[in-house]
Amino acid sequence: MNTSDDMQIFLTYGDIALASSLILVVLMVSWRLRLHLTKTLLMAALRTVVQLSFIGLILAWVFAREQWYEVLSILTIMTLIAGSAAKNRVKRRYNGLFIDTLLAVSVSAVLVTAIAIMVILDVQPWYTPQFVIPILGLILGNSLTAISLTSNQLINAFYEQQARIEMMLSLSATPFEAVHEQVRTAIINGMTPTLNSMLVVGVVSLPGMMTGQILAGADPTQAIRYQIVTMFLICVSSTLGCTISALLTYRRFFNKNQQFSLP
Template sequence: MSDTDDMQMVLTYGDVALASSLILIVLLVSWQLRLHLTKILLTAAIRTVVQLSFIGLILAWIFAREQWYEVLLILTIMTLIAGSAAKNRVKRSYKGLFTDTFIAVSTSAVFVTAIAILIILRVQPWYTPQFIIPILGLILGNSLTAISLTSNQLIESFHEQRWRIEMMLSLSARPFEAVHEPIRAAIINGMTPTLNSMLVVGIVSLPGMMTGQILAGADPTQAVRYQIVTMFLICVSSTLGCTINALLIYRRFFNKKHQFILP
């Protein structure tokens, strides 16, 4: 047995229970400072355990079978949930918002995941669940955050800057010219978390994927390479998602006569 094998650690249910008990510290802080977070903290903790335990059982079953249609079903469900989550984080809703967020999330995530699986990692077969499911999940999680931030700021800007936009249109500005600045600012806002994490990765923080691989006994150099690949995938997916989403929202705020409207 190698030294790496000796260092691998298997977590027991007792270890998980011990980690879960640390939530008591958070609850104590919430109670002392009257943050009124007790209910949501307990709900979040319970959902974390239940949801991850459930998906663990599902993934174990899918990994053992490796059927393409089952993997495709899981990927579809993950994408639908991501689109719904991105929509639910937007404060000002409108008819068609879910369609816009779903298109932005799915298009960017599926495109980037396909590149990762088929070109970069060259996984055979493409539906190998241990690769495609975690990669798509990682990209979806980051993309939906970026897209929801873009949606929130852009919709708020359109409402707040309505008169400025209409004034520019009255001065013969084209629709995209009138809203270019809000779109630019919204995409930058959506991209900021991703860019910030890239600036400090490896210096201030060790990302979850890399940390998990190292704790599982993987070669640190391989863990670093995988993390570099995933960081670039996340960056590209977030950029595409934010851009597509901003353009779809922009389309909703103009009618066929190029008049600015509030949907």
């Protein structure tokens, strides 16, 4: 660990190695309690180091060049991976699930990121990698979690409440009226982690983005302002993502004759 005159701390590879040794505590807990998570923990730790190191090299290269097509390529890859990750977290799958999750993730995250970059922060040019890549990554990570929670909740509800939905349809309800309660519950379920985070931020928890900025030597007041903006961006993106996902998903469970049909 090295320090400069203004008390900014620079991490060395030795510091990272020391921090990684703490994983041994987690492995010991897993072994003693027979959690059978040893392989998963080791793989997660290894992937964390490899993936972040790799993306660090790429970002350093992209930041130095600042070419719009390179930035756009990275944003596209990030969005595709987020859509795939959201799909993989859904236990009961159906044909077209990847398209639905990708649309929900991309529309919500890209739209909110565009507003943040072009309107709120007024970044010039818009493809400045220092801003657009971290913001989109932050929003994508939270959106895919919210979308996968919504999809899981809604699909499970369709399977468990098939009789109720069909009864509603038999009473002349439209497809959306028949599944409105399930859609509403699924969206609320997807939004819950974001809302819970907003309720305790600054009181119980200090978000990673703000903590990272402060540790890097940024002005705490500016770090807090950035965190407030990002929390609102995440909230809007998660809401849009959950809503789009729910609306796209429920349509997959009705045929052309407006009949409820499980995949």
